[in-house]
Amino acid sequence: MKIAVSACLLGESVRFDGGHKHDRFITDELGQLAEFIPFCPEHLAFGTPRPSVRLMRQDEKIHVHSNKNGTDLTEQLCHACRNELNRLSPYPISGIIFKSKSPSCGMKSAKLYLENGMCEGKEDGLFAALCRERYPLLPMEEEGRLQDPWLRENFIMQLFAYNDFEQFKSANPSPGELVRFHTTRKFMLQSKDEKMYRALGNIVANHEHYDFEIQIALYETLYKTAIAQKSSIKRNRNVLEHMAGFLKNHLSKIEKEVLHTQFAEYAEKIVPLIVPLSTIALYAAHYQVDYLLEQTFLNPYPKTLALRSHIDAGK
Ligand code: SF4
Structure with a gap:
């Protein structure tokens, strides 16, 4: 998986003052699982070190001015941004991580001055x-x-779900394989947005008899929109209950009690999501419930990230 990342977050000394903002989670944890494509439009435009810049509203437009002498640098920076974007374009990236608050890289976090x-x-x-x-x-x-x-947790799940679809699409899938793709993502999608999950099911059912090319394009747009939604404890609990429904004919009374106690404790933020999910995975493996074992919701990204082990990963 390839991810484009602000170069300063990777420890490259490209900030205006010659420093960096090395982020250990990105390089040490995510770096085990992804290849990074660095970018730095300001270094490209002005070199390093350089005077810092700020966004300024002028004539109803957003300009970039030097903090040192007020020079308007909009043209130069826009040109470098377009070049950086064109350089990224050939890479099949599955996401971008930006440095916050930067007049170039910030996402709704760069200060805009009058x-x-x-x-x-x-x-x-x-x-x-x-x-x-x-x-x-x-x-x-x-x-x-x-x-x-x-x-x-939401972003990492989105990254892997996006990359998952890109790989699926590049293998020239058949309509039957789309059905299988959707079926095995059922609980992951339900945890994001129930309505979108159902709408995706309608696209897969294809009552309108669209050509497959159109069908998969419709599916792609809605799937990528669905995985961008944030999950919640309430939705996750609902998904856990649905999963438990596939085990109900196998479990003893005590096993059911254990599971539902864990669901309640997860909802009360006493235990993290990994606790009830591990129990479901254990029962599904023990009773050979393949439908559950094949669900990406059980392992949406490599376990080593351990993101579902945090109580605060649920809201
Ligand atoms: S332009 Fe972006 S990548 Fe470059 S130093 Fe600023 S925040 Fe980092």
């Missing part, structure tokens, strides 16, 4: 805005927000 020096609010940095326009369905997040275990 000509009188007052801060008007927060905006996308120039490069982040271009990326959103070019890749509207691509998973994108800032390193700052990834400190939150809930946002981190």
Whole structure:
């Protein structure tokens, strides 16, 4: 899996002051599972070190000004942003991680100033805005927000689900394989958005008799929209109950009690999601319930990340 990342987060000394903002989660944990494509539009435009810049609203448009002498650098930075984006384009990236608060890389976190020096609010940095326009369905997040275990878990799940679909699509699947893809993602999609999951089911059923090319394009757009939704404890609990339904004819009274106690404890934030999920996986393996064992919701990304072991990964 390839992920584009702000170069300063990878420890590259490309910040305006010659420093970096090395993020250990990205390089040491995610780096075991993904290949990074670094970018830095400001280094490309102005070199390093360089005067810092700020976003400024002028004539109803967003400009970039030097903090040193107020020079308007919009043209130069826009040009570098377009070049960086074109350089990224050939790579089959499954996501982008931006440095927060940067006038180039921030996602709705870069300060936007008025000509009188007052801060008007927060905006996308120039490069982040271009990326959103070019890749509207691509998973994108800032390193700052990834400190939150809930946002981190959601983003990592989205990354892997996106990459999963890209790999599926590149293997020229048949309509039957689309049915299987959807079936094995049932609980993952339900944990994101029940309505979208059902709408995806209708696309797979194809009552309108679309050509497969159209059918899979419709599926792709909605699937990528669904995986961008944030899960919640309530939705996850609902999914756990559904999964338990596939075990009910196998489990003893005590086994059922154990499972439902764990569901309740998860809902009360006494135990993390990994606890009831591990029990479901154990029972599914013991009683050979293949439908459950094949669900990506049990293992949406490599276990080594251990993101579902945090109580705060649920909201
Ligand atoms: S935030 Fe973006 S533009 Fe600034 S140093 Fe990092 S990669 Fe470069």
